[in-house]
Amino acid sequence: MSLREKKVERKKEEIRKSAMSVIAEKGYHATTMEDIAAKLLMTKGSVYYYFKDKESLVYESHKLLLEQSMEQLQNVLAEELTSVAKLRKAMVVHMENVITGRTDFFIGVKPDQVFEGEHLQEILHLRNQYSDCMNRLIQQGMEDGSFVQVDMKIVNYIILGAMNNAVIWYSPKGSKSIEELANSIADYLLKILL
Amino acid sequence: MSLREKKVERKKEEIRKSAMSVIAEKGYHATTMEDIAAKLLMTKGSVYYYFKDKESLVYESHKLLLEQSMEQLQNVLAEELTSVAKLRKAMVVHMENVITGRTDFFIGVKPDQVFEGEHLQEILHLRNQYSDCMNRLIQQGMEDGSFVQVDMKIVNYIILGAMNNAVIWYSPKGSKSIEELANSIADYLLKILL
Amino acid sequence: MSLREKKVERKKEEIRKSAMSVIAEKGYHATTMEDIAAKLLMTKGSVYYYFKDKESLVYESHKLLLEQSMEQLQNVLAEELTSVAKLRKAMVVHMENVITGRTDFFIGVKPDQVFEGEHLQEILHLRNQYSDCMNRLIQQGMEDGSFVQVDMKIVNYIILGAMNNAVIWYSPKGSKSIEELANSIADYLLKILL
């Protein structure tokens, strides 16, 4: 990657971050290109130099976030840990992504309210992949006897729902750090499986 | 209430339902007054005959839903049941409201993205009231020894998050009825407290 | 005129008064049919029973006012008075009409902003007639030597402009009654002619 390309990539990253951050706060439709640009002391026009349109900007932002989360999740999966430890770690990582990732995107806004066509397919695909990974974690635990038998799909939704919900009420001013909170939640949720 | 008033109230109820339904599908900002009206074979203008503006329509809709849920929750609280039975019943009722109530409102959309001033205060108040009621259910169970000791607040958020999330993935085409599903979820969540 | 017709006429008069009054306060375009009806504890629909449309209501109201003013002016003209006394009396009568008649119509709103076609012609005709009458008063005074020679048209506009303007700043709370005020203004304006 040339120096120029790196610069462009860095700029795009800045814009993506700004976009996700504003959208997390105001919601997709209520967020204007101007909001996103203003936060970076740019103008609307400049943003369009880097991104074709609003949907593309959000698509790329969201995709990256999902991919990064996916990668982390897979790293966890590859670690040499007990099923319980793995799932707990996956949960903690997930919560950190949800909260610091400023993404109120795992929840609430249904992807088809924002994306269309191939973009929508890709996002749904990534989400499913992520979900599948979580399912595998649960599956493994059930197989090796660490977890009791449960309806994997439902429990998965419970876990994801409980964790994603945190983005709504989590406040950095609270007494617990994200990690502590994540661990607490993970502990409680694990009870379902033990 | 006069016959005329009843008619008006019925019409308003129709509109509210239509509004909640379209919003649940497309999101608040993406839903136009025309969408809401069209679904009832009305015109925009007619909707404005019944509701001052979009925000008021959504406010009234949402408020009513919260109040009805609250009332049901309080009925459950007043019943002569064990703590476990009470909480399970509360959960089932909640899930039915979430799913049939077409409300993607307990989740995702932060109220302050939609409401302002007194309306916002009232909605937050109702939500808190609801939350408090759930907390009380948990508290009672802990006090009478039915539940183990937990961080009430966190567990409450977990429960609500898990249940509200259902609105996103529940499909009436699935093999389980709402009640069955609700019971399954309730069973799993109760494990956290037993 | 039958009893029924009398009743109708009385109702129409009420509506006209209400219309002129609200329009004087809020302006023609800013005044809604609802405003006019509400002031009489009626509904919009009822007003339409008596008047074809908004323009007709205002046209009839305005026409009547002009005709009544015209009649009064002609009565003054017919009286046995000196030119000076006549003109003063005409001024006082005019000011009373302007102020109590709640008509901010002699001024400000150009008739062609409100009326069209025949209605417009008729209103312009009535205004001209009124103006001509005032001119005749001045003319007579100049002919019998009571007034100095002036450019009738200009002086007429000055007089009407000065008097009509009163509707903007006159306040019933002031120390002077309408008649006192009208006499003051008339005295000052007469200086132009003496």
Added chain:
Amino acid sequence: MSLREKKVERKKEEIRKSAMSVIAEKGYHATTMEDIAAKLLMTKGSVYYYFKDKESLVYESHKLLLEQSMEQLQNVLAEELTSVAKLRKAMVVHMENVITGRTDFFIGVKPDQVFEGEHLQEILHLRNQYSDCMNRLIQQGMEDGSFVQVDMKIVNYIILGAMNNAVIWYSPKGSKSIEELANSIADYLLKILL
């Protein structure tokens, strides 16, 4: 001021002029943003690039006009002239502003039908300032014996009313130039004070 800023200012001035001109003809409420834009071969959207909303556009236009008139009036006040000459000059200047300024705003439309809050306060303030200045002119003349004693307030209203009224009937096609007309009117009005 940079070149760009100058360009913007010129554009805004164009828009203001267009606005005042259309409003003078059709009235505030009957004038649409599209009317204003169309006259400049612009689109509505472009006007909004320069002005926040209709009220602001009109506010700025009107304010500027009042300020310019005020400045001219104060220049007249500062000149070394007899009271009579000063007042006549003030009148001529005022009439020129009224007529060329395309403002049917000194009259007819009550400010509170258009402006609210601080904007309204500012406009009323400017009007009062202007009125006060005229009053001072009369006052001075009375003090130095040039004018007879009169009720300043009433005479002031007469003068302003008479002059503002001209905007309604003045036609550039008439035989007199604005200046000639203004001088005629001034001569007549001065008779009140001499």
Added chain:
DNA sequence: TATGAATGAGTGTTCATTCAT
């Protein structure tokens, strides 16, 4: 007579998007 209900054309306003410079 009176009115509740419905309507549709119109108005102010926003905002994603484009493009010349």
Added chain:
DNA sequence: GATGAATGAACACTCATTCAT
């Protein structure tokens, strides 16, 4: 690369008007 300017499609909301009852 960046942006100031312009645009047009879309939307919330208003209001004169109609009409069945």
